[in-house]
Amino acid sequence: MFGLALRSLRHRAGGFLATFVSMVFGAAVVMAFASLLDTAMSDGVPSASRNSLITMASVVGGWGLIMVIFSATSTLTLVVRQRDAEMALLKQVGATPMQIGRMIVSETAVVALVAGLVAIAPAALAGRALLSLLISSKRVAGGIDYAFGSYALGIGLGVTLTAATTAAVITVRGVVRTRAAESARNAAAGDARMSRKRKAAAVVFLVLGASLAVTTATAMRGKGIDAMQTAGQTSIWVSIGLALAGPVLIGRVTAVLARPLERVAGVPAYLTVQYVRRRAGRLAATLMPIILFTGISTGTLYMQWIENAATAASGTVATADQKTTETLNFTVIGMLVVFSAIMLINTLIAAMTYRRGEFARQRLVGITPGQVLWTVAVEGVILTVLGIVSGAVAGLFTIVPYSIARTGHALPDAGAGTYLAVVAVAAVLTLGTGLGAARRAIRIPAVEAVTR
Numbered sequence: 001m002f003g004l005a006l007r008s009l010r011h012r013a014g015g016f017l018a019t020f021v022s023m024v025f026g027a028a029v030v031m032a033f034a035s036l037l038d039t040a041m042s043d044g045v046p047s048a049s050r051n052s053l054i055t056m057a058s059v060v061g062g063w064g065l066i067m068v069i070f071s072a073t074s075t076l077t078l079v080v081r082q083r084d085a086e087m088a089l090l091k092q093v094g095a096t097p098m099q100i101g102r103m104i105v106s107e108t109a110v111v112a113l114v115a116g117l118v119a120i121a122p123a124a125l126a127g128r129a130l131l132s133l134l135i136s137s138k139r140v141a142g143g144i145d146y147a148f149g150s151y152a153l154g155i156g157l158g159v160t161l162t163a164a165t166t167a168a169v170i171t172v173r174g175v176v177r178t179r180a181a182e183s184a185r186n187a188a189a190g191d192a193r194m195s196r197k198r199k200a201a202a203v204v205f206l207v208l209g210a211s212l213a214v215t216t217a218t219a220m221r222g223k224g225i226d227a228m229q230t231a232g233q234t235s236i237w238v239s240i241g242l243a244l245a246g247p248v249l250i251g252r253v254t255a256v257l258a259r260p261l262e263r264v265a266g267v268p269a270y271l272t273v274q275y276v277r278r279r280a281g282r283l284a285a286t287l288m289p290i291i292l293f294t295g296i297s298t299g300t301l302y303m304q305w306i307e308n309a310a311t312a313a314s315g316t317v318a319t320a321d322q323k324t325t326e327t328l329n330f331t332v333i334g335m336l337v338v339f340s341a342i343m344l345i346n347t348l349i350a351a352m353t354y355r356r357g358e359f360a361r362q363r364l365v366g367i368t369p370g371q372v373l374w375t376v377a378v379e380g381v382i383l384t385v386l387g388i389v390s391g392a393v394a395g396l397f398t399i400v401p402y403s404i405a406r407t408g409h410a411l412p413d414a415g416a417g418t419y420l421a422v423v424a425v426a427a428v429l430t431l432g433t434g435l436g437a438a439r440r441a442i443r444i445p446a447v448e449a450v451t452r
Contacts, residue, residue, distance in 0.1 A: 017350070019076055019108070023115035023160055024122075025342050026068035029335060031123030031148075031156030032130060033057045038147040039131060049140035052324060056134070059328055066236075067292075067335075068159060071343045072167035076108060105168045112164035116157040123156060124148045139327055194247045194281075205241030209234050209397050216401035225307060225322055227405040232329070235299030235398035242390045243291045246284030250276060253386050261378060272378040286347050287383050287390075290426050293340035294391020297422045299398030304329045305414050306399070310406045341425075345433045352376075352437035359442050369442050376438040380431045387430070388423045395419075 033056065039045070040053035127148055134140045194202075212234045220227035242249070258273045276283060304326060311318055318326075359372050403412045 017346075019072065019346075020111050020115050021346050022071040022343055023068070023112055023164060024119045025339060026071055026163070027116045027119035027156050027160040028123040028126060029339065030068060030159045031119060031152045032126035034155040035123065035127035035146070035148045035152035036130070037151040037155075038149040039127075039144060041151070042145060042147050045144055046141050049144060052134070052140050055324070056130075056139075056328065056331070067339050067343075069163045069167060071289075071339065072108075072112075072164050076164075076167050076171045101169075101172045104172045105165055108164050108168035109161065112161050113157075115164075116160040119156065119160075120153070123152065127152065134327070137323075137327060139324055194245070198244055199248075202241045202244035205237045205244065209236075209238035209241060209394075212237065213397045213401040216398075217404040221405045223405070225325060227402055228303065228307070228325060231303055231398050231402035231405070232300065234401065235295050235394045238394040238397045239292050239295035239391065242295070242394055243284075243288040246287045246291075247280040249386055249390065250280040250283055250287065250382075254280075254382065257382065272375045272382070275375075276379060276382060282351065283379075283383060286344070286351060286430075287387050289340045289344040289347065290383060290387025290430060291390045291394065293344070294388050294422055294426050295394030296391075298391060298395030298419050300329050301418050301422075302395065302399045302412060302414060303402050305418070306403050306406055306412045309412065309414075313407075341429055344429050348430070348433040349437045352434065352441050355438075356441045356444060359438070360444070363442070372442055373435060373438055376434055377431065380434040384427050384430045388426055391422075391426075392419065 036053045036057035040050045040057070045053070128146045131140070131144065131146050135142050135144065212230045216227055216231040216234065220230055254273055254276045261273060307322070307326075308318075311322065362372055363369065399412065400410050403409055
């Protein structure tokens with residue numbers, strides 16, 4: 001089965017490229033921050049600097065782990081669902097569910113191991129740059145030598161392999177339990193339904209986020225910067241919950257927008273609506289990074305703005321802990337921006353590459369290349385609007401409670417510039433990448449693309 005996995009990897013190298021790139025970046029992020037633990041444990045590091053390094057490694061590295069798991073799950077789900085027909089054929093010729101599951105997990109483990117090894121060099125460079133940033137911003141003392149050792153390698157490789165194989169097991173459970181005939185029907189009919197476990201997970205994350213929001217606005221009121229301990233997590237959990245509910249959200253929004261879109265855009269809009277309705281599960285993988293990027297970025301940036309405004313209004317000078325927290329917040333945002341961008345770009349490119357045959361069949365029946373691109377544009381608009389609106393809702397779960405806790409007002413006295421900037425980045429990434437990948441896909445002659 002391991003040999004079959006290697007042959008499948010060679011045959012589907014392009015499909016696994018998106019997963020590989022996400023894993024390389026995720027492993028590099030985890031290793032870079034884990035190397036701060038190697039640095040902190042070196043001889044001669046002052047205790048205050050050691051605490052700052054450990055805090056940075058633990059907090060930001062922990063959120064990096066979560067992003068690695070979600071990125072791996074998102075891209076793997078897309079890749080595996082694109083292989084519905086292949087899975088059905090394997091079952092029809094006698095492959096057992098256990099064999100198919102082991103094949104996919106083995107493929108993923110190989111990709112994760114190679115990604116972890118490739119990530120070592122950039123992780124060491126990133127970790128050294130991170131230490132220099134902390135020294136220049138006076139978060140840690142100067143003269144500390146950078147170290148990249150057992151913590152970085154052990155945690156980085158371990159986290160990458162564990163996250164990837166866990167994501168693979170989660171992804172294949174539904175596939176291997178489905179009978180051959182049902183797999184074939186699913187490959188043709190689409191994947192708009194959500195499993196009960198996914199619904200339950202979405203509810204759990206949403207309830208967790210809501211409970212933390214209430215805690216921030218009540219129990220943490222008047223506790224100063226300590227309120228960030230609960231408020232900072234809230235938008236993350238709500239974003240994850242909404243992202244997991246992606247298929248339902250896509251279906252509901254598409255049903256509402258179907259007729260208006262068809263009146264305005266005609267045939268391309270009709271084709272888009274039909275595709276979105278049938279493939280809501282796959283499109284949810286694209287929607288996930290948009291929600292995460294918008295929700296977490298908006299919530300964290302405005303939370304830091306509220307904190308800075310509250311500190312200025314009190315007439316006090318920011319303490320060392322407050323400065324360290326601000327550095328942590330902006331580091332998380334920077335990591336999130338890059339990670340979400342890579343995750344979104346990889347997902348869109350993988351999806352558009354897989355749809356070359358679909359685009360070719362449309363062109364063979366008379367749809368022009370311009371209409372194909374218009375279809376992709378309408379689809380991108382739907383996902384972008386849904387993603388930024390859902391992200392804004394998730395962000396409010398952090399902004400409103402934290403504003404109440406720090407200022408006593410439900411909404412901060414801040415403009416919409418920050419949110420509009422986040423929205424602009426999300427829209428450019430989604431529409432630009434989607435149209436660019438679709439344009440490359442339709443450059444291939446239709447007859448040739450159908451046979452690939």
